[in-house]
Amino acid sequence: MYLRPLRVAAVLFATLTLAFSAACGETEGFDSGDAADNEVRLVQQPWEDLVVENEIVSQILKDLGYTARVQELSVPLGAQALVNGDADVYLGNWWPSQEPVFGKHIDSGKVEVTSTLVTGTTYAPAVPKAVADRYDVHSLADLKANRKVFGGEFLGIEPGTPGNQYIEDAIKGNAYELGDWKLVQSGTPAMLAEVERRVARDKPVVFLGWEPHWMNVEWDLVYLEDPEKVWPGAGEIRIVTRQDFASDNPNVARLLSQMTVDRETASEWIYQLSKENEPAKAIASEWIKDNPDQVAAWLEGVQTADGEPAGGSQ
Numbered sequence: 001m002y003l004r005p006l007r008v009a010a011v012l013f014a015t016l017t018l019a020f021s022a023a024c025g026e027t028e029g030f031d032s033g034d035a036a037d038n039e040v041r042l043v044q045q046p047w048e049d050l051v052v053e054n055e056i057v058s059q060i061l062k063d064l065g066y067t068a069r070v071q072e073l074s075v076p077l078g079a080q081a082l083v084n085g086d087a088d089v090y091l092g093n094w095w096p097s098q099e100p101v102f103g104k105h106i107d108s109g110k111v112e113v114t115s116t117l118v119t120g121t122t123y124a125p126a127v128p129k130a131v132a133d134r135y136d137v138h139s140l141a142d143l144k145a146n147r148k149v150f151g152g153e154f155l156g157i158e159p160g161t162p163g164n165q166y167i168e169d170a171i172k173g174n175a176y177e178l179g180d181w182k183l184v185q186s187g188t189p190a191m192l193a194e195v196e197r198r199v200a201r202d203k204p205v206v207f208l209g210w211e212p213h214w215m216n217v218e219w220d221l222v223y224l225e226d227p228e229k230v231w232p233g234a235g236e237i238r239i240v241t242r243q244d245f246a247s248d249n250p251n252v253a254r255l256l257s258q259m260t261v262d263r264e265t266a267s268e269w270i271y272q273l274s275k276e277n278e279p280a281k282a283i284a285s286e287w288i289k290d291n292p293d294q295v296a297a298w299l300e301g302v303q304t305a306d307g308e309p310a311g312g313s314q
Contacts, residue, residue: 038305039067040252043078043090045158046188048270049212050092053117053261055284057091060295065305066252074160076101082242083110089245089256093238094210097123098162102240110243115257118212118237118266123163124223125154125231126209128199132222135204139225140170143206144177152181155195155207157188163208166231175230192274195219212266214274251303255310258298 040061042054058068071078071087079101081087093102093113105111125140132138135146143150156164167183170176186194191207192215198205199219209221239256246253269287272278288295302310 038065039069040249041086041088042068042070043073043081043087043092044070045073045075045078045092045161047092048214048273049118049266051280052269052273052283052287053091053266055280056288057089057256057259059281059284059288060255060298061252064255064302064310074158075162076160079105079111082240085242088242088249089114090240091117091237093240094121094123094162095236095238096232097166099232100162100165106240111240112243112246114239114241114246114253115259116236116238117259118261118263119235120263121235121237122209122211122223124209124226125167125206126221126223127204127206129220129222130202131204137206137224138222139227140176140178140231141227142224143181146204147181149204150206153206154181154183155191155205156183156185157191157208159185163210167208170230173230175228212263212270214267214271217267217271218275251305255298255302258300258302 040057042057044050044054054068054070058070061068071081073081073087075098078087078090082090083105095102102111106113127137135149136142137146154167156167158164164183164185171178171181171183173179195205195207195215196218206224209215209223215221239259241253241256265287269283272283273280299310304310
């Protein structure tokens with residue numbers, strides 16, 4: 001059965017994170033030590049687009065004479081690492097869905113917003129379109145009448161993520177009369193595997209969905225409407241840094257401030273990594289090679305670590 005106690009879910013998340021990171025060849029765990037000279041410390045969760053984006057940045061920084069180190073941390077721990085100066089950069093700040101975690105730190109200036117990386121994102125509870133049509137479920141308000149159909153459960157991702165918290169808050173607040181529902185937390189790979197299993201068996205499921213992601217290519221989804229406005233959604237993905245990173249590293253900060261990625265490209269990276277099993281390093285290097293104009297735009301006015309024009313490094 002898919003249900004798991006919270007303690008087991010937390011252990012599963014840690015295991016999946018380490019396994020996913022090792023498979024992608026990505027990274028090291030949390031390290032509270034100071035960064036070495038020319039080292040940039042990146043925060044990461046096991047989200048495919050973020051994994052590829054971090055790898056692209058890492059490869060570009062390496063060409064410029066820097067070292068990038070990726071730290072696998074949950075969203076709350078990643079935010080705290082930035083606040084404490086134990087990490088430098090986070091390319092996965094989904095906004096406004098992560099406002100409960102990052103809002104106070106951004107308001108205080110301990111975390112700084114560098115740029116918007118991806119626009120036009122979606123982040124909300126979703127159901128397969130066939131399920132939406134069969135049971136007339138197009139809104140969160142339609143779930144109560146179909147509690148038995150869905151087993152009274154939402155499938156969520158890693159414990160501690162804002163998306164899970166919004167679902168839990170809605171349940172605790174009895175929004176849409178969902179007070180007797182429950183949230184099943186695990187990890188992103190585990191949730192998607194369970195959704196895939198249920199879709200294959202034509203079994204109804206409501207889960208935490210988002211775009212960009214390969215799920216929108218693989219499955220025809222309906223993101224549930226929210227007439228009571230209990231769900232903040234996510235309009236963009238931003239790059240945030242620790243306080244004073246831009247003044248300490250203006251050259252790298254300029255690179256980050258000029259980075260943009262469209263939803264289609266991000267979805268393609270996710271599909272390549274998750275469904276075609278291409279290594280993140282290969283996806284990143286191939287994209288850099290095939291998109292010299294976009295990389296050049298990111299590097300406009302940027303220098304190598306030795307102070308040379310960055311154009312000569314690509």
